[in-house]
Amino acid sequence: MTKQIFVTFLLLAIFQYLNAQEFQKDAFNDRRVINSQSVEMLKKGKMDFRTYHRFGDLLGTSGGWQSFYGLENAADIGIGFDYGLNDHINFGIMRAKGAGELRQLVNGYFKARLMRQQVQGNNPLSITFVANSTISTMPKASTPNVLSSFPAFSNRLAYHLQIMFARRFNQRISLQASLNYTYRDLVYNYDQNDIPSIGLAGRIQLTKATALIFDGVFPVLVADRELPLQYQFPLGVGFEFETGGGHVFQINLTNARGLTETDYIPYTYSNWQDGEFRLGFTIGRQFTVHR
Amino acid sequence: MKYIIIVVGLLYGFWIGVQNDMTKITGEETVQQVLDELGDTPSPNLPNRLLPGASVEIGESLVKFGKSQNLSGGNTMRQSRHFVCTSCHNVERESAYLNIEDPEERLAFTHEKGLPFVQGSPLFGIVNRTKFYNDDYEKKYGDLVDKARNNIREAIQLCAVECSQGRALKDWEIESVLMYLWTIGLTMNDLQWTEQELDLVDNALSDGKDRADAIAVIKSKYLDHAPATFGTPPSSYKEGMPDIKGDPANGKIIYEDGCLHCHAKNEYSHYRLDNESLTFKQLANRMKYYDERSMYHVSRYGTKPKFGKRAYMPQYTEEKMSDQQLEDLRAYVLEQADK
Numbered sequence: 001m002t003k004q005i006f007v008t009f010l011l012l013a014i015f016q017y018l019n020a021q022e023f024q025k026d027a028f029n030d031r032r033v034i035n036s037q038s039v040e041m042l043k044k045g046k047m048d049f050r051t052y053h054r055f056g057d058l059l060g061t062s063g064g065w066q067s068f069y070g071l072e073n074a075a076d077i078g079i080g081f082d083y084g085l086n087d088h089i090n091f092g093i094m095r096a097k098g099a100g101e102l103r104q105l106v107n108g109y110f111k112a113r114l115m116r117q118q119v120q121g122n123n124p125l126s127i128t129f130v131a132n133s134t135i136s137t138m139p140k141a142s143t144p145n146v147l148s149s150f151p152a153f154s155n156r157l158a159y160h161l162q163i164m165f166a167r168r169f170n171q172r173i174s175l176q177a178s179l180n181y182t183y184r185d186l187v188y189n190y191d192q193n194d195i196p197s198i199g200l201a202g203r204i205q206l207t208k209a210t211a212l213i214f215d216g217v218f219p220v221l222v223a224d225r226e227l228p229l230q231y232q233f234p235l236g237v238g239f240e241f242e243t244g245g246g247h248v249f250q251i252n253l254t255n256a257r258g259l260t261e262t263d264y265i266p267y268t269y270s271n272w273q274d275g276e277f278r279l280g281f282t283i284g285r286q287f288t289v290h291r
Numbered sequence: 292m293k294y295i296i297i298v299v300g301l302l303y304g305f306w307i308g309v310q311n312d313m314t315k316i317t318g319e320e321t322v323q324q325v326l327d328e329l330g331d332t333p334s335p336n337l338p339n340r341l342l343p344g345a346s347v348e349i350g351e352s353l354v355k356f357g358k359s360q361n362l363s364g365g366n367t368m369r370q371s372r373h374f375v376c377t378s379c380h381n382v383e384r385e386s387a388y389l390n391i392e393d394p395e396e397r398l399a400f401t402h403e404k405g406l407p408f409v410q411g412s413p414l415f416g417i418v419n420r421t422k423f424y425n426d427d428y429e430k431k432y433g434d435l436v437d438k439a440r441n442n443i444r445e446a447i448q449l450c451a452v453e454c455s456q457g458r459a460l461k462d463w464e465i466e467s468v469l470m471y472l473w474t475i476g477l478t479m480n481d482l483q484w485t486e487q488e489l490d491l492v493d494n495a496l497s498d499g500k501d502r503a504d505a506i507a508v509i510k511s512k513y514l515d516h517a518p519a520t521f522g523t524p525p526s527s528y529k530e531g532m533p534d535i536k537g538d539p540a541n542g543k544i545i546y547e548d549g550c551l552h553c554h555a556k557n558e559y560s561h562y563r564l565d566n567e568s569l570t571f572k573q574l575a576n577r578m579k580y581y582d583e584r585s586m587y588h589v590s591r592y593g594t595k596p597k598f599g600k601r602a603y604m605p606q607y608t609e610e611k612m613s614d615q616q617l618e619d620l621r622a623y624v625l626e627q628a629d630k
Contacts, residue, residue, distance in 0.1 A: 025565060043557055045372075171567045208573035286561060288372045288602065291357065 024117040027126060027166045027174035030284060031082065031090070031111075033201040033215040034236035034252045035264055039128040039166040039176060041113050042084035045290040050094065051283045052078035052259050059275025070278050075099050075257040080107070083289070088113040099257035100267035101147045102136035102156075107260045109133075117168060125165050132160035134262040147186055155186035158262035162199070176201040180217065182265045190226040195219050195266055210241045213250070217265055229269040236280075250282040315493050318480035322419055322509060325479060329495055329502045329509075336418045336443045338469035345463045350471030353464055354382065354414065357457075367464070371457025373602040378559055379411035379454070382475055389416060389482065389513035392610040402544050407552035408612075410593075410605045411454075412517040416477040417443075418469065422516035424449065427608070430521060443469070456601040482512035522609040524587035524617075529579040535618040542623025545616055549607075559602060568630055575628035578621065586624065590617055 028038040031048070042048055056073025057063035063070050080094025090111040098105040115127040136156045141148040150156055159182070166176035178199035187193050201215035216235040225231065238252030255277045258264035270276035316325070323334055338345065344362045352359040357375040361367050376382075383406055386397045401408050423446035424436040432453060439446040444465050451460050460468070488508050495505035525532040546564075554564035564570055577584040583594050593606035607617075 025567070171569055205569060208567075208569040287599070290369055290372055291375070 022119045022121075024119050024126075024168050025171075027117070027168040027176065028201075028203050028213075029211060029240060029242055030248050030250065030282070032282065033176070033203070033213050034238045034250070034254055034280075034282075035234060035256050035259065036176075036178065036199050036201050036215045036217065036261075037109075037111070037128075037130050037162060037164065038201065039113070039126040039164045041087060041111065041128065042082050042090050042286075044084050044086040045288060046084045047287045047289045048082040049285045049287065050078070050080050050082060052076070052094075052096070052280070053282075054099070054254070054257060054259065054280040055278045057270065057276045058253070058278055061274075063275055075278055076259045076263070078107075078259040094260070096259045096263070098136070098138075098263055099259075100263050102138065102158075102263075103148075104138040105134050105136055105260055105263060107132065107134045107262070117166070125167050128164045128166075130160075130162045130164070132162070132261055134158045134160075134260050147188070150186070158182070158184040160261040160265070162261070164199070166201075172205045174203040174205075176215075180261070180265070182262060184262065184266060187266075190228075191266075192222060192224045195225075196221050197265060209243070210239065213238045213240055213252075217261075219265065227269075230271070232268050232271050234264050234268040235272065238280075248282075248284045252280045252282070253277050254280060315497070316479055316489055318478065320479050321473075322477040322479060322482070322513075323473075325492065325496070326506060326509060329492075329506050331506045334418070336421075336469065336473075338466045338473065340466075340470065342463050342466045345466040345470060347467070347470045347474055349464070350467035350469065351474075353460070353468055354471055357455075359464070359467070362463075368458065370451060370460065370464075371455035373457070374455040374559060376414065376450070376455070378553070379409050379605060381406050381409060381411075381413045382415060383413065384415045384481070385413040389477070390511060392514070392518055394609075394611055394613040394616055397611070398541070398544060398548070398616065402548055406548070408545060408549035409552060410607050410611055412611075414472060415475045416481070416513060418472045418476045419513060420515050420517070424519075425516045426519040427521040428519050454605065456596050456603070477513060482509070484512075518608075518610050520609040521606065522591050522614065522617075524585075524591045528581060528585050528587045531621055532614055532618050535615055537615075537618035537620070537622025539619065539623040539626045541616065542619035542621065542626075545612070545620045546623055549612075550620075553604070560604065566627075568627065571624055571627035571630075574624045578624070586620065587617065590620070 026040050028040050031038055031040045031042060054075040054077070056067050056070035056075055058070045062073070067073050074097070076097050076099040078094050078096035080092060082090055082092035084090050092109045092111070094107045096105045096107060097103060109130055109132040111128060111130040113126070113128045115123050115125060117123055117126045134157065136148070138148055140150045143149060160180065162178050162180045164176055164178040166174060168174040180197040180199055182195045182197065184193055197217050197219040199215065199217045202213065204212045206212060214237045216233055218233050232255055234254065234256035236252050236254030236256060238250050240248060240250040242248050255270040255272050256264035256268045257270060257278070258267060327333065349359040353370060354376040357370045359367050381401070383404065385406065386393070386400050388396065398408055422440055423443060424432065424439045429436050432449065435449055435453065439449040447465055447468055448459055451457055491501060491508055492505045494500060495502045550564055553559040554562055557563060574586060578586055581588065583589055589604055590607050590612060594604045596603040
């Protein structure tokens with residue numbers, strides 16, 4: 001089965017090269033929508049320095065004036081680099097504080113473009129695959145029966161696979177759907193290790209430099225999870241603007257506390273309706289490493 | 292018998308030698324060959340072909356791709372992370388006439404040939420020039436142009452370090468670039484001749500008379516330097532240049548062959564341009580600002596390399612883009628923004 005999937009991806013990639021025509025402009029301005037990866041790729045030789053920040057709850061019991069609407073708290077903070085090996089293969093690494101039970105997360109990913117939407121041609125969609133792995137580097141807890149007790153080294157690991165399908169319908173509207181699979185090596189008895197999910201994302205271009213964006217992840221086939229808190233779908237909306245000099249600024253509101261897929265997909269309990277959403281921002285700055 | 296063979300051989304050799312003497316221009320000769328034959332001062336631009344490692348192939352690779360192979364066969368470090376020579380210079384001919392700089396004619400010629408409309412002078416025929424970084428380039432580079440103005444090697448080095456914001460070229464790399472540039476030097480066929488002028492050159496070659504005149508007439512056929520006048524934007528960016536009416540059709544060609552050459556694919560610039568209405572609306576809205584957001588400003592002043600962002604935009608001199616063409620570009624942008 002794995003071999004068949006690999007061959008399918010390989011054939012798609014070869015087909016894309018052989019079928020080279022004028023490609024559609026990028027569906028998304030950035031390689032992340034808000035929390036989710038987008039189909040877009042960093043160009044060859046470019047390195048993107050990324051800073052992510054998610055503040056505390058804007059409203060609700062821990063938000064409001066007492067925490068200056070969450071600005072005095074940090075749900076998660078991430079810093080990392082993405083690198084374009086070529087226009088079709090990217091790598092990235094990010095260190096995040098972590099918002100779930102596991103903290104001090106080092107997240108590495110591999111991303112490959114399988115198909116790119118063409119202006120006129122056989123490719124109506126852009127398709128990109130991403131494989132993500134996260135390791136928690138937090139100290140081993142002395143208390144047994146908690147996730148951070150890490151009985152085995154592999155218990156520190158979590159993985160995420162995602163295949164994204166996106167289409168830029170016109171200069172203003174772009175949509176993306178994704179099939180996701182998240183696996184955590186160690187979970188509690190009431191939880192389950194693997195979480196399949198569906199992702200949706202979109203972008204509404206307002207002007208050349210500004211756009212509204214949104215994304216959400218919806219776990220499926222996870223009826224066996226009996227969590228102590230009510231699970232909430234991670235949903236985010238944001239506003240992004242590009243300065244033209246390689247800077248993309250994004251301000252967003254999301255109920256997800258974590259930054260990495262292995263963190264926010266399993267562990268989002270904040271409820272939008274209770275004011276448990278937060279302000280966040282992402283700043284990217286691209287550098288040319290080589291041409 | 293053997294003496295007869297020797298005599299016949301000598302006569303044959305003499306006859307071959309006579310045949311190879313340049314007594315009549317065929318057009319295939321390089322301009323430099325003819326000037327040399329006429330006894331002109333040897334060109335200082337000729338490469339040192341004895342330098343180990345230097346070759347035409349390496350020169351071409353450096354010009355077009357910014358890297359090549361060193362003496363041990365390994366890849367050289369890329370000359371610049373931001374540009375290659377062909378980012379701003381065509382290696383092909385850009386104009387039907389080589390003894391004038393006419394931006395209107397240049398645009399029509401490059402468009403017909405499918406070439407980009409770039410800021411730099413073409414590398415085609417540049418080895419036949421004797422002066423570089425002329426006129427107003429002193430305003431931009433200051434004392435750095437002093438060494439480069441009469442020395443093509445220093446000019447190449449200045450271009451490598453300042454214009455492309457890269458590393459200095461090694462001696463064998465510069466000689467390689469020169470070797471390649473000589474392969475795209477001018478030939479007699481590249482110049483426009485009258486019959487009288489060709490007769491003058493032919494006669495000077497065959498009987499040695501009027502050689503100075505022949506040299507002068509050859510050199511009148513191409514510019515020995517590229518004039519460079521740094522133009523100024525209109526006093527009101529919002530109103531544009533008074534008394535000049537832009538032609539949007541011409542502006543479309545400038546936009547597509549000039550602006551999109553660098554801005555369409557994120558190749559040289561992070562600022563992306565395309566043919567969508569949102570893009571034209573932004574260009575139109577930003578035209579009024581007296582800074583780098585305005586197309587007037589960047590066309591005439593360019594942008595500057597900054598710490599952490601060395602890639603920049605060189606300006607168009609008046610010889611490369613006229614005021615009329617700038618207004619044509621404005622007219623096209625405004626027309627598209629209104630749609």
